[in-house]
Amino acid sequence: MTTFTGDPDDVLVQASQRGELTSFNVLVERYQRQVYNVALRLLGNPTEAEDVTQETFLSAFQHIQSFRGGIFRAWLIRIATNACHDASRRSMRRPATSLDAYLEGEAVLRDGPRDIPGHEIGPEELALRQEQRQTLAQLLLKLPEDQRTVLVLSDIQELSYEEIAQATGEALGTVKSRLSRARARMRDLLLEHGELFPQVQRLTR
């Protein structure tokens, strides 16, 4: 028996469990950007991220009966991260993924909602930001897979510790310590690229 906990998605999930595709598609619309971004940051390849996103929603609809309550978003992201791990294992068996494809994917990123509205950005600053983002995304890929996953879910997708625990199937304590290690590692990687990230470097002696 599915137990629901007041998640705003509950009604749509229940309808989806009765096989209503229209209701499920409302959930797809709600989360497709987030699932795609999780996949993009975990895999670093837009084409693979797109495939994984489609695969995630198909699989989620197929197995919606096995959703036994909790946070639907975390359950969905768990399917996505598992699909990403499978995809990265598959691509490890293939020749190296194209860096061009990856950079092309980064180039289509537009300024997100987190940029300060009304703040005019000059062409130089824009170029610097673009370069920073590309480097950041590449550095992210240097983290071990488990650390990258918690970092992406926490700092890019803004999931709570509890949601990350559900999405990764790990204990809360493990999530906290893994995130701490991931952030420390990311900081060290950024320090190695001090020229691009003066805001990180200038604070260290």
Place this chain on the structure above:
Amino acid sequence: MRLWFRKNTHQQAREAFSEYLDGRLAAGMAVWLEAHLRQCPPCEDEFASMRASVQLVRMMPQAPAPRSFLLRPDQVVQQVRMMPPFWISWLPAVRVAAAATAALFLVVVSVDLFGAGGGTSAQSTSYPILRSQEQADISQQEKQRPAPAAAPSSSQPSISQESLQDGARNAQGGGQSSGAAPQPTLEASDEGALGMPSSSSALRLAEAILFAVSLLLLACALAIARRRQPY
């Protein structure tokens, strides 16, 4: 000793940075960390660089979805068919019921074959068979029967005969035709001849019913298992 303590303190502080940044550090621990950062410039620098690093990562923009991922009916038509109907969960019960009915059928057949002959020699062979088959039988109603049926020594024909009749009656599973079975009031001198015709027709009826039911249950179990295959 003091150096060891200091090292541990710094280590503790560094491990607390991440949770502190998320506002998830316990209140007492947060007060301790703030006090430590005020008096420890290296830790303070390290904390500042981690905060700047986390802020940078948090500023990473979200890419727009490259296309719509809405599912089309033709994409999921197979999935919908594959969704388990509620009766899929009945499979174990149907399997057990099929096995139980089949076992019961075998019991009735063996009673019919070996028991209906009425001879003392036949009884001595039929009871062990009955007992062994019924051990495999999950049906509760049948479980109670073999002990009293097999317990009496076969050296006393009157008791054995009575037990046989009793067994035959019970083998109908408390079914509809129990009234047709002869009462176990037969004398030893009757040698079972009087009750035989009605008893054997009742057995035939029970065999037919049990055979049909077990076939039906077997077919159901196979059908459910086939539907469950995609999972």
